[in-house]
Amino acid sequence: MVIGCMDVCLHYKSHQDKSNDFVSISEKALEVFPRRVLPVFTPWFPSGTDRSCPIKPKKDPPVISLNQQESSEFLPRQPEFVFSSSRCTDDQEKFVDTSKRRLISIPAPADEQPKADFENVAKRCKRSWSVYPPKKKTPQRTQYISRQFQKTVQRYGLDLHQRAKWIISELNCAPQSIEEVWSKLNQAIKQSRLPTCNANYQRNLIQIWVYSDISYCEYIGNFLRENFQLSGELTLAVHKLGDIFKL
């Protein structure tokens, strides 16, 4: 008997004329072979599973809630919380430490849900730029430069079309919030009341940077001070030179 892929050929001798037997023989030949499921191979030596399973500290990391963060026992500026890695420099001159100020600016009463606080913080921490006005209106009378400012321009060899930025800090805004000043400033830029201006709210520094051409800087500075009731000194900074003028 030869079994093909699909066909079964049964060879028999002419004198064996028992057709019923042939059918039963064929059926037996086609019976499914008994099969057994092989057990999963588990080697006695370090297995692949063991090797790929990483290790981790048994202890879980600390959980710090927003309330705990704001509690008086934890303030990043306190000397006992100085970052343990001495290899990281605390460059206070270049990078303004805002942690404490941030705590002040994000009021989170104990009643509020931490989830809402998290979302709030995340939302606020995004950078934002002012909307640029569709049409530029640059009234000529705004191009006023005082003698003192002119001297500064000459001393640093600045071009009148060079960009400079006024830095508005949180302290300048008091008693109003910096957010209020930011929204007023946006309105003013949108309405083209501040020629050549665009502004950037550096939320992580809690500062507003108001950019303009040097020729309009003084006008812009006075405008900001008068219209937004800013107090204290406003600083004018130029790229690479740093602070060049105070108003």
Next chain:
Amino acid sequence: MATLTRQDLNFGQVVADILCEFLEVAIHLILYVREVYPSGIFQKRKKYNVPVQMSCHPELNQYIQDTLQCVKPLIEKNEAGKVVVVIMDKEHHPVERFVFEISQPPLLSISSETLLSHVEQLLRAVILKISVCDAVLDNNPPGCTFTVLVYTRESATRNMEKVQVIKDFPWIVADEQEVLMQEPRLIPLKTMTSDIVKMQLYVEERAHKGQQNVP
């Protein structure tokens, strides 16, 4: 330029020092960027000549330091293949895995330039990639926590003794639940090749972060 082997001049120790210092900065930055902890506990610092965010919370700092102190002997002996910072949701299922794959050459050509400026430049590039990785990752669900996994080149259980450096800081083999992530999205962040260490950093991100990961 001299050619040194791993045994010379405590080469392994030098690499371990450099990598652990880098990993410390990287872990702090990941925790800040991925909002695992409130932003108020972080402070701006300077490392590799770039601004980085470092935690000021003593407990968290101690935890990260202890972890890395235990990992250091493995890196020193070139026995750690991967160090993974896993961010997990409330149910302890991973939502993101920041994978640092480390490889060290058996031989190295060493010079002062190689060690100081070039490696620092490369590490700086990795740090900068971490600081902007939130642009390519989806937001994590609230209440996330983290853990650090170490993949050893040989059997994990064999290496267990080597990491028990600190008495009160035991190590265990991680649960499968904390390791496996179904159909993760792979986001390559940075590779670096220097004479003393090769490293690649990628993120495995769970496809649907809002939903529970069912292995």
